[in-house]
Amino acid sequence: MKKKLLTLGLVPALVLGTGAAAGAQPAAPATAAAPAGTEDDSAEPVTQESLQALRSQLEEQLYEAQELQKRLNAQLDSLNKRVSKVEKKTDQPRVDIHGYGRFRWDKQHFEDFKGIDMKSVWLNLFINHRINDRWSLHSEHEFENNLSNNHGAYEGDGGYDKDGGKKYSRPVLQLYAEGRVGEVDVKLGRFYLQSPYKFTFDEKVDGWQASYGVPTHWGRKAMFTLNSGNTYSKILYGDRDNKLDVWAEGGSTNFRVLSLISEIPVAKNTNLTSHYGKMTRRDDHMTRETLSVGFDTKLNRDLKLSAAFAKSDSDTLNKSHFLQLQYKEAKPDVPGSFDVYVKKYLQRGHTGMTNWFNDDIQDPTTSDYFDDLQNHAGVNLWDVYRSGEFNGLRIGVDFVPVRNTKLLLYYTYGKLGLFDPPTGALTGVRKNCSFFRTQWEVYF
Numbered sequence: 001m002k003k004k005l006l007t008l009g010l011v012p013a014l015v016l017g018t019g020a021a022a023g024a025q026p027a028a029p030a031t032a033a034a035p036a037g038t039e040d041d042s043a044e045p046v047t048q049e050s051l052q053a054l055r056s057q058l059e060e061q062l063y064e065a066q067e068l069q070k071r072l073n074a075q076l077d078s079l080n081k082r083v084s085k086v087e088k089k090t091d092q093p094r095v096d097i098h099g100y101g102r103f104r105w106d107k108q109h110f111e112d113f114k115g116i117d118m119k120s121v122w123l124n125l126f127i128n129h130r131i132n133d134r135w136s137l138h139s140e141h142e143f144e145n146n147l148s149n150n151h152g153a154y155e156g157d158g159g160y161d162k163d164g165g166k167k168y169s170r171p172v173l174q175l176y177a178e179g180r181v182g183e184v185d186v187k188l189g190r191f192y193l194q195s196p197y198k199f200t201f202d203e204k205v206d207g208w209q210a211s212y213g214v215p216t217h218w219g220r221k222a223m224f225t226l227n228s229g230n231t232y233s234k235i236l237y238g239d240r241d242n243k244l245d246v247w248a249e250g251g252s253t254n255f256r257v258l259s260l261i262s263e264i265p266v267a268k269n270t271n272l273t274s275h276y277g278k279m280t281r282r283d284d285h286m287t288r289e290t291l292s293v294g295f296d297t298k299l300n301r302d303l304k305l306s307a308a309f310a311k312s313d314s315d316t317l318n319k320s321h322f323l324q325l326q327y328k329e330a331k332p333d334v335p336g337s338f339d340v341y342v343k344k345y346l347q348r349g350h351t352g353m354t355n356w357f358n359d360d361i362q363d364p365t366t367s368d369y370f371d372d373l374q375n376h377a378g379v380n381l382w383d384v385y386r387s388g389e390f391n392g393l394r395i396g397v398d399f400v401p402v403r404n405t406k407l408l409l410y411y412t413y414g415k416l417g418l419f420d421p422p423t424g425a426l427t428g429v430r431k432n433c434s435f436f437r438t439q440w441e442v443y444f
Contacts, residue, residue, distance in 0.1 A: 092130060099125040103440045108362055110416075111432040112384060113377040115362070116369055119147040124173075135179035140192070142173045149372075173204060185211040193227050195261060195353075196273035199308050199322065200292045203354040205229035205257055218265040227259040233279065233354045235288060237366055238388060239314060240424040244284055255279045257353070269298035273308070277353045289313045290353050302328050314350035316424035317388045321346050330398035332406050332443050343394040345414065349387075359394075361412065362435050363387040388426055389417030390433075408439040 102122040108115025122144045129137040176189030187209040195201040207229015213221030232253040236242040258278045266272050273294045280287045294308025306324045326341035349356045349363075356366040364373045364385045374381055392414015399407045415430035 094130050096128040096130075097125070098444060099123065100441055100443045105438045107436040109432075109434045110364065110377075110385070113379065115364075115435075116372050116376065117148065118369070121145050121147060131179075135177060137177055138174060139172065139176075140174035141171055143171065183212065185213075193229075193231075193257075193259060195259070195275040195277070195292060196263060196294055197296075197306060197308055197322070198358060199294065199320075200275055200290050200310050200351060200358070201259060201277055201353045202358055203231050203233070205231050205259075207257070216265050218268055220265045222264040223262070225259075225261040227257065227261070229257055231255050231257050231279075231354065235279065235350065235352060235354060235356065236281070236286070237349065237356055238317075238386065238419060238421065238424055239288075239350060240316065241286060241314070243286070244281075254282045256282060259353075267297070271296050279353055288350070288353070290351060292351075304329075310351040312351045317348040317350040317419065317426070319346075320348050320351040330400050330406055332400055332404050332441075335400055335403050338397065338399040341394075341396050343396070345390055345392055345394070347390045349389070357387075357390055360435070360437070361390050362433065363390070363416065385416065385431070386418050386421065387416040387431075388419030388424075389415075389430075391415050391417065391430075392433075404443040406441040406443075408437070408441065411436050 102124075104118075104120050104122065106116070106118045106120075108117075122142065125141045125143075127139045127141075131137065172190070174189075174191055176187050176191040178185070178187050180186065190204055190206045191209060193201055193203060193205045193209070205227060207227065209225060209227045211223060211225040213223050216222050233255050256279070260276045262272075262274045264272045273292075273296070275290075275292045277290045278287060290310060290312040292308055292310035294306065296304060296306040298304050304326045306326070307322065309321045310319070312318045322343060322345050324341055324343040326339055328339045329337065330339045331337045345359075345361070347357050347359070347361060352358050357363050364370070364377070364381045365387060367373060370381065377384075392412060394410055394412040396408070396410030398409075401407060412435040414433065416433050418427050418429045418431065419425060420427050
């Protein structure tokens, strides 16, 4: 029946005819007889029932086609997911190992005696393990050898152990899990905590970190990061409030840390930063609080200006600031890229939450190479170099000669301001010092 109706071309007319008024009767078939032997001899009359049956058949076929399309879409979606997993395994392997090596030469000079000429080689190895789409494990391992005296990693000339030997070692710098809880980025374990510009905190913490980003008009998120954990520090050196190991170079270094960092875009190329930190020594619950604020902005495409100010609740040596102007940027993946910068410091000891001075500024009395410096000086460093302040300049150049390498050169020159142990205040005596570093970095 269906084939005959389609052959006669009646389907469009019949479908349109179903929209006629209720009760209307189909037109009577023509009475003229078709030639004998043609297909019309067996044609059946078109009735309301036959049209209804045809409509039911068409609706059933449409439903079957829709179901088939759903199954095909499901199969295509499953295929896309499998392809994505294969691509992810290729682009983001389950285990990723990379790192960099550093070949370093440092040269120090002080006004009254010759400093250390130290050559060293460093290897930092990073291992990342992806657990799933939300969580991963990370570790960093650092190995160092002092080529000048063939000491191993932080061995013999580090720390403050009077018995000598291996005083401390840090082959595992970081070991933490990282993931997301809702919209919050989380770290758990030992991780590297840096305040903005490494100005008041630049050390490892055993604890946790939570970061949350808020979208801004400038297309970059305002980031707020809360940190809590344990760290080791020398910050209470020369502090009058310190009742344990008052004038020892290291003192008790077991500290509980609370840190809140904010980095907020306020214009297309400008960020405001802040850091509030509180450290509490576990032995006697002595605390130190530090607050820093700063900004960085691009003056044009190649020129960047950064500045920050810090103040602590210590009653001496409690204010620091820096101002840096940088031209261009050295990127290890862009051969031929470079940068040149100049940095003005006023760095005082009691504004940093970790080390006495930050940014590799050398103070003889708190240096990890105190023993070597003492032997070179021929005098008691504690008597003649109780440094509480550095005021000076750094000029630096970074250059990428070939891909995944970088050559770093900088020269720091200024005055070390001495302080008086009984009062903790500056004496007014300032001594010249300089520090030169050449470093070759190779990334892999």
